[in-house]
Amino acid sequence: MTTTLYVFTGTGNSLAAAESLAQKLGNTVIESIPIRMKKAGPVIPDNQKVGFVFPVNYSGVPLILAEFIPRISLSHVPYIFAVATAGGVGRYALIQLDTLLKENGSSLQAGWMIRMVDNYIPYGGAPDDKTQKEILADAEHQLAVIASSIQSEKKEMPKFPLMSQMLHYLLYPRFIRSLPEIDNRFHVDDTCNGCGICRKVCPVENVRILDERPVWQHHCLFCLACINLCPKEAIQLEEKHRRKRRYHNPSVPLKKLVQIQSGFDSSSDQ
Ligand SMILES: Cc1cc2nc3c(=O)[nH]c(=O)nc-3n(C[C@H](O)[C@H](O)[C@H](O)COP(=O)(O)O)c2cc1C
Ligand code: SF4
Ligand code: SF4
CATH class of the missing domain: 3.40.50.360 (Flavodoxin domain)
Incomplete structure (x- = not known):
């Protein structure tokens, strides 16, 4: 079955x-x-x-x-x-x-x-x-x-x-209303190396790479893949969250995550 x-x-x-x-x-x-x-x-x-x-x-x-x-x-x-x-x-x-x-x-x-x-x-x-x-x-x-x-x-x-x-x-309706422009809360700092992983792990193609930096396109789901998966921890929410530990489930390799999110090959160019 x-x-x-x-x-x-x-x-x-x-x-x-x-x-x-x-x-x-x-x-x-x-x-x-x-x-x-x-x-x-x-x-x-x-x-x-x-x-x-x-x-x-x-x-x-x-x-x-x-x-x-x-x-x-x-x-x-x-x-x-x-x-x-x-x-x-x-x-x-x-x-x-x-x-x-x-x-x-x-x-x-x-x-x-x-x-x-x-x-x-x-x-x-x-x-x-x-x-x-x-x-x-x-x-x-x-x-x-x-x-x-x-x-x-x-x-x-x-x-x-x-x-x-x-x-x-209490929280869910306000959360849904705050989408899709909730990505205005993201910013990228100088540690970004332009690798494009944030683009590839986004399930809804909400990240573009322009001049080797991510630019969010305002149709975000706030799944937090981009901020958690950035290898340089270069994506920040508010300043107070800068030092908070990022997370990526250890049994899911990046390549597999990219495939399920976007169908991209994780080794391909940006
Ligand atoms: C926007 C957002 C809201 C969340 N809300 C809750 C919540 O209400 N209760 C909870 O227990 N976890 C909440 N979480 C945590 C996730 O549900 C949890 O870490 C989940 O296992 C992540 O799964 P994923 O790795 O497949 O994305 C939230 C996470 C995000 C990104
Ligand atoms: S994943 Fe991080 S380092 Fe790579 S382009 Fe995105 S913000 Fe920059
Ligand atoms: S990865 Fe998730 S949080 Fe990041 S831009 Fe895409 S939908 Fe928004």
């Missing part, structure tokens, strides 16, 4: 989770939501099982996932599930996704949130390597349990994620 996992990631956690699930489930294809969104026409998967794997954004779903749902036809798919990756609090994102699916004629049979390393620099930056390892090892255990639940087509949705629901209503 084949499964398709539709994936969105910024810094690799959700891709790592999807790859781990795919390996445990077998017969599973991973599809990039950003790349699929660039192609015209409806998406009609020919599967018994379809899953979504994505990062939580302010206790909600990333904008690109919300925009993808009306494009995908799932009313014929018997088992639909989702795995949200988060720094801590975010289960309401699964309820939001279920609501979006219902508006489009299907629904989630199961949804799980797993804690992975928080990539949201304004919250404090990534923890030290030891803590990261512990968090990711724990996530791997949770993924094993989730994979066996998917295999047995378990029905399981989060119950009353009150704290997450409150955060969602």
Whole structure:
């Protein structure tokens, strides 16, 4: 029985989770939501099982996932599930996704949130390597349990994620309104060497390189891939975040991340 996992990631956690699930489930294809969104026409998967794997954004779903749902036809798919990756609090994102699916004629049979390393620099930056390892090892255990639940087509949705629901209503609408020009908050400092990685890891072609410097194009998702993946840490939010530790999921090589984001070859010219 084949499964398709539709994936969105910024810094690799959700891709790592999807790859781990795919390996445990077998017969599973991973599809990039950003790349699929660039192609015209409806998406009609020919599967018994379809899953979504994505990062939580302010206790909600990333904008690109919300925009993808009306494009995908799932009313014929018997088992639909989702795995949200988060720094801590975010289960309401699964309820939001279920609501979006219902508006489009299907629904989630199961949804799980797993804690992975928080990539949201304004919250404090990534923890030290030891803590990261512990968090990711724990996530791997949770993924094993989730994979066996998917295999047995378990029905399981989060119950009353009150704290997450409150955060969602307080923060998510304002976050979505602040897109797409939220990239006005980014600036690049003199340590930039013009390598173009920030362009290649952007899932929505929102970074151009002009005179060997990134220039943001104001259709940003605020996935924070560019700021976290810059090898020189040359991209800054506000000055107070300059020293905050960057993050890149260690099991996802840059080349793979670039392929899932943009389909570029990471070794190609800018
Ligand atoms: C804009 C933004 C908002 C976020 N909001 C939340 C949140 O509300 N709750 C949470 O636990 N983590 C939050 N995070 C952290 C990410 O969900 C988490 O690190 C996720 O695993 C990143 O996945 P990725 O590497 O696939 O992008 C947020 C991250 C970003 C960039
Ligand atoms: S990734 Fe960093 S160093 Fe490379 S072009 Fe972008 S800002 Fe400059
Ligand atoms: S510009 Fe940076 S934060 Fe915005 S969508 Fe692209 S990679 Fe993500």
